[in-house]
Amino acid sequence: MTSTTVAAPVGRSPARAAVRRFRKHPAAVVSLVFIGLVVLAAIFARPLSGHDPNAIDLLSARSGPSGAHLLGTDSTGRDVLSRLLFAGRISLGVGIASAAIAVVVGTLLGSIAGLLGGWVDGLVMRLADVFMSFPSLVVIVVVAGILGPSVLTMVIAIGLFQWPVCGRIVRGVTLSLREQEFVLAARATGAGPLWLMRKHIIPAALPPVSVVATLAVAQAIALEATLSFLGLGVQPPAASWGNMLTDAQSLTVIRSEPWLWLSPGIAVALTVLAVNFIGDGLRDAVDPRSAS
Amino acid sequence: MAAFLVRRLSINVLVFFLITIAIFALVHKTPGDPIAMQIPADQLNSSSAEFIAQKRAELGLDQSLPVQYWHWLTNALQGNLGVSLLNGRPVTEVLGERIGPTVELMGVGLLISLLIAFPLGILAARRRNSWLDYGATVVSLGSVSIPVFFVALIVIYVFTLKFQWFPSSGISDPTNPSLLNTLHHLVLPAVILGFGNSGPFMRYVRSSMITELGADYVRTANAKGAPPTRVVLRHAFRNSLIPVLTVIAANLPQLLAGAVVIEQVFAWPGMGQLAVSAVNQHDYSVIVGFALLIAILVLVSNLLADVLYTVVDPRVRLR
Numbered sequence: 001m002t003s004t005t006v007a008a009p010v011g012r013s014p015a016r017a018a019v020r021r022f023r024k025h026p027a028a029v030v031s032l033v034f035i036g037l038v039v040l041a042a043i044f045a046r047p048l049s050g051h052d053p054n055a056i057d058l059l060s061a062r063s064g065p066s067g068a069h070l071l072g073t074d075s076t077g078r079d080v081l082s083r084l085l086f087a088g089r090i091s092l093g094v095g096i097a098s099a100a101i102a103v104v105v106g107t108l109l110g111s112i113a114g115l116l117g118g119w120v121d122g123l124v125m126r127l128a129d130v131f132m133s134f135p136s137l138v139v140i141v142v143v144a145g146i147l148g149p150s151v152l153t154m155v156i157a158i159g160l161f162q163w164p165v166c167g168r169i170v171r172g173v174t175l176s177l178r179e180q181e182f183v184l185a186a187r188a189t190g191a192g193p194l195w196l197m198r199k200h201i202i203p204a205a206l207p208p209v210s211v212v213a214t215l216a217v218a219q220a221i222a223l224e225a226t227l228s229f230l231g232l233g234v235q236p237p238a239a240s241w242g243n244m245l246t247d248a249q250s251l252t253v254i255r256s257e258p259w260l261w262l263s264p265g266i267a268v269a270l271t272v273l274a275v276n277f278i279g280d281g282l283r284d285a286v287d288p289r290s291a292s
Numbered sequence: 293m294a295a296f297l298v299r300r301l302s303i304n305v306l307v308f309f310l311i312t313i314a315i316f317a318l319v320h321k322t323p324g325d326p327i328a329m330q331i332p333a334d335q336l337n338s339s340s341a342e343f344i345a346q347k348r349a350e351l352g353l354d355q356s357l358p359v360q361y362w363h364w365l366t367n368a369l370q371g372n373l374g375v376s377l378l379n380g381r382p383v384t385e386v387l388g389e390r391i392g393p394t395v396e397l398m399g400v401g402l403l404i405s406l407l408i409a410f411p412l413g414i415l416a417a418r419r420r421n422s423w424l425d426y427g428a429t430v431v432s433l434g435s436v437s438i439p440v441f442f443v444a445l446i447v448i449y450v451f452t453l454k455f456q457w458f459p460s461s462g463i464s465d466p467t468n469p470s471l472l473n474t475l476h477h478l479v480l481p482a483v484i485l486g487f488g489n490s491g492p493f494m495r496y497v498r499s500s501m502i503t504e505l506g507a508d509y510v511r512t513a514n515a516k517g518a519p520p521t522r523v524v525l526r527h528a529f530r531n532s533l534i535p536v537l538t539v540i541a542a543n544l545p546q547l548l549a550g551a552v553v554i555e556q557v558f559a560w561p562g563m564g565q566l567a568v569s570a571v572n573q574h575d576y577s578v579i580v581g582f583a584l585l586i587a588i589l590v591l592v593s594n595l596l597a598d599v600l601y602t603v604v605d606p607r608v609r610l611r
Binding site: 126130133134135136137138139141142143144145146147218222225226229230231232242245248249251254255258261265268269272273276277280 | 445
């Protein structure tokens with residue numbers, strides 16, 4: 001029995017073909033390694049930094065990079081490197097959590113719209129249009145202004161504004177699956193909508209959804225940084241790449257203490273760029289037609 | 293075409309009402325009791341429950357929520373958005389004086405983003421998979437990935453502090469508010485806003501041009517010997533504009549999001565700066581006014597996208 005089930009030729013499965021195509025995308029591979037390092041640095045922030053990110057040391061405030069503080073210190077003498085590493089946890093966490101919300105809501109609403117069709121489909125798709133047409137940053141500014149800034153509100157709001165992309169893809173997959181014979185067969189034998197979602201829709205939608213999820217992570221990290229920069233996201237003393245730059249809104253800081261704003265800025269830019277490249281590589285990997 | 297537009301218009305109006313309900317719900321969430329805000333604390337303590345009830349009735353707070361919503365909406369649509377909690381000036385006035393600078397920044401920013409996106413997008417489409425195409429992709433990914441505020445800090449460091457070419461604060465010099473001075477102040481914020489928004493536009497121009505360049509009529513034009521530049525610019529480019537124009541109109545709200553951040557960094561006295569400072573100072577009536585204005589902007593740009601779609605492309609009228 002075992003000999004017949006392993007008949008699939010090694011290296012020809014869709015997943016392996018996708019991995020092979022991904023590896024042909026040099027920028028995506030480099031980015032994947034880079035993100036791996038960023039994740040490790042965030043996980044091992046404490047042993048790597050050697051400083052408490054919130055320890056105030058007024059005597060060595062605003063000092064440039066040195067042996068004791070590799071990336072210098074901020075206006076209250078906190079070590080910039082350790083704040084950078086701990087901020088990585090928040091930025092990656094917010095990015096992944098928001099993208100997860102977007103994927104869950106999008107998959108649920110997308111498959112409901114596709115399976116039920118009719119006015120439900122119309123309603124869900126109009127809703128998607130509305131969410132897509134609003135600039136999430138501006139809406140979150142307003143919501144944070146009234147409900148008060150909090151990381152939880154921010155994660156939920158970012159996630160809610162990202163679901164339509166995923167929702168449309170899942171709906172499209174559902175619509176094309178609905179007419180397939182094996183799905184008709186499943187329905188004929190009494191499969192309910194939940195079964196269809198779990199066994200047929202989600203596995204089929206996974207490749208394209210993984211692409212939009214990756215791009216959503218990148219977008220969420222950039223949004224979190226921007227909101228925290230404006231003082232509406234992660235609140236001090238907790239460090240985030242965005243709020244580390246809030247200090248740099250005066251010309252004197254920009255001029256005389258570039259280490260304060262260069263390192264967190266480069267961290268956000270490189271991370272977002274790398275996640276976007278991974279998304280690009282994934283797109284080419286799961287959909288050979290889009291590869292140039 | 294008329295039926296299509298009427299349908300889109302009615303959907304937009306419906307959406308606008310749903311959004312005003314959401315905004316009204318947020319208004320209700322605002323901290324602070326409206327009565328306590330109007331009456332000094334010592335009087336509030338001494339006054340009877342009867343007096344408070346009378347005051348509530350005067351403000352209409354004793355009525356049902358739908359009635360309160362209706363009052364709020366009719367007032368808001370007539371431009372009565374209350375007064376700023378900070379300085380007592382009417383919200384409409386406070387918002388009104390900020391619209392001009394933001395429109396100026398967004399308009400010039402949009403122009404710059406198109407000046408970047410069109411040439412790069414067309415060239416990338418003509419020379420697919422060349423180094424130029426890859427370069428354009430990297431520029432577009434960079435413009436999407438690098439946060440606007442970080443670009444702004446680098447640009448200020450280089451062009452304001454090192455070279456001292458451009459100012460980085462305010463809309464003009466108060467002592468010399470000439471047109472030239474205003475333009476001088478506009479350069480850095482507008483270029484950054486334009487660069488930040490050029491990425492998505494460029495990708496649309498590129499993919500739209502690729503579609504058109506592969507069309508039969510382009511092959512016909514080439515076959516009859518039309519000059520290549522003419523084929524690209526007069527034949528393919530004009531048709532590729534149809535989807536791109538719609539995307540540009542639909543992206544206007546996204547441009548505003550960029551403006552919010554840039555106004556903050558460059559102390560540009562526009563709506564974004566007003567909104568962020570209103571949020572930091574808990575000026576709720578200004579925040580609500582700003583939210584309404586955004587809702588109107590989003591719906592108008594959606595409608596504009598729909599109208600452009602039907603006006604530019606006669607084939608849509610068949611629907």
